[in-house]
Amino acid sequence: MYLKKHALIENSFGIKNRCELLAKPISIEEVIECLRIAKNKNLRINIFGKGTNTLICKDEIDGLIISINNNLSNYSIQDNIMTFQAGMRLSEVSKIALKNSLSGLEFAEGIPGTIGGAVFGNAGAFGETIGKLVQNVKIIDIDKLIVKEKKDLKFSHRKSNIEPNKEIIIEAKLKLDKKDKKDIQEKINLFKERRKETQPIEKSAGCIFKNNQAGKIIDELGLKGTKVGNAEVSNKHANFIINKGNATGYDVLELIEIIKNKAKKEKNIDLDLEINLLK
Numbered sequence: 001m002y003l004k005k006h007a008l009i010e011n012s013f014g015i016k017n018r019c020e021l022l023a024k025p026i027s028i029e030e031v032i033e034c035l036r037i038a039k040n041k042n043l044r045i046n047i048f049g050k051g052t053n054t055l056i057c058k059d060e061i062d063g064l065i066i067s068i069n070n071n072l073s074n075y076s077i078q079d080n081i082m083t084f085q086a087g088m089r090l091s092e093v094s095k096i097a098l099k100n101s102l103s104g105l106e107f108a109e110g111i112p113g114t115i116g117g118a119v120f121g122n123a124g125a126f127g128e129t130i131g132k133l134v135q136n137v138k139i140i141d142i143d144k145l146i147v148k149e150k151k152d153l154k155f156s157h158r159k160s161n162i163e164p165n166k167e168i169i170i171e172a173k174l175k176l177d178k179k180d181k182k183d184i185q186e187k188i189n190l191f192k193e194r195r196k197e198t199q200p201i202e203k204s205a206g207c208i209f210k211n212n213q214a215g216k217i218i219d220e221l222g223l224k225g226t227k228v229g230n231a232e233v234s235n236k237h238a239n240f241i242i243n244k245g246n247a248t249g250y251d252v253l254e255l256i257e258i259i260k261n262k263a264k265k266e267k268n269i270d271l272d273l274e275i276n277l278l279k
Ligand SMILES: Cc1cc2nc3c(=O)[nH]c(=O)nc-3n(C[C@H](O)[C@H](O)[C@H](O)COP(=O)(O)OP(=O)(O)OC[C@H]3O[C@@H](n4cnc5c(N)ncnc54)[C@H](O)[C@@H]3O)c2cc1C
Pocket: 012, 046, 047, 048, 049, 050, 051, 052, 053, 054, 068, 086, 087, 110, 111, 112, 113, 114, 115, 116, 117, 118, 119, 120, 121, 122, 123, 124, 125, 158, 162, 164, 165, 167, 168, 169, 170, 204, 205, 206, 207, 276
């Protein structure tokens, strides 16, 4: 198994950090082996997909990072049921659905993470969410593989009831609808266009806060363009923090605190983080 000490990991801000130990398991057995290693060495565990919803704010992260990415990215299709390993990229998932005339994942085109990260955080856009499509999820919990069925899964706004850094999503089964390829493609194009119009192209982690209208709130606070180091509140979409160069996790974190404090002081609003902090 790929297991490396002091390896570098990178998130979608383009910020690189070292971690004590990095594992890239390629099978369920190897994931279980990772958990065994962590237990024996008394290491805390962090699960890392593509890091597109994660801010790393420590120079070296303690413990074991289990990376579920290209190393676990197979899929299968039966009629309108698609089964994806957790490391599959969402944009790829959306393309496969289109190729097979399956509708429901049009919103996922343009979301840069993995399906595991998406299910964990109930990713969504344009009023649609992944949680609505999930039929069941295969999870490794401590040392065994369990299947959580739809009835056991709870999804809310950018949240699921999968236990963070304990339950490792290995596979998700999604139910889609058979539709005309042309209609699916049109919907994808429309969503793509909307993203282009409203979202910055610079490196970011997508929306920073979960609150409805967070972008509008931050804009009204006059914070667009506010900078800490090279981390900046995007002028295009105020709920995005972008990396203008060599921003660090600490810069982004400080900027987040500035936004949160101002929202509380001036509007009495508690902004709720959408991104995950790895520290
Ligand atoms: C430009 C841009 C646009 C974006 N647009 C959207 C959008 O429209 N809608 C949206 O919802 N999000 C959006 N995002 C955020 C992000 O892409 C999604 O949340 C994505 O699903 C996160 O996947 P990831 O693999 O990168 O997760 P990571 O950032 O690696 O991890 C996120 C969380 O999921 C957990 N996790 C990851 N994989 C697993 C697994 N296999 N098992 C258990 N837990 C796991 C991690 O421990 C962590 O807590 C955007 C991000 C960017 C950069």
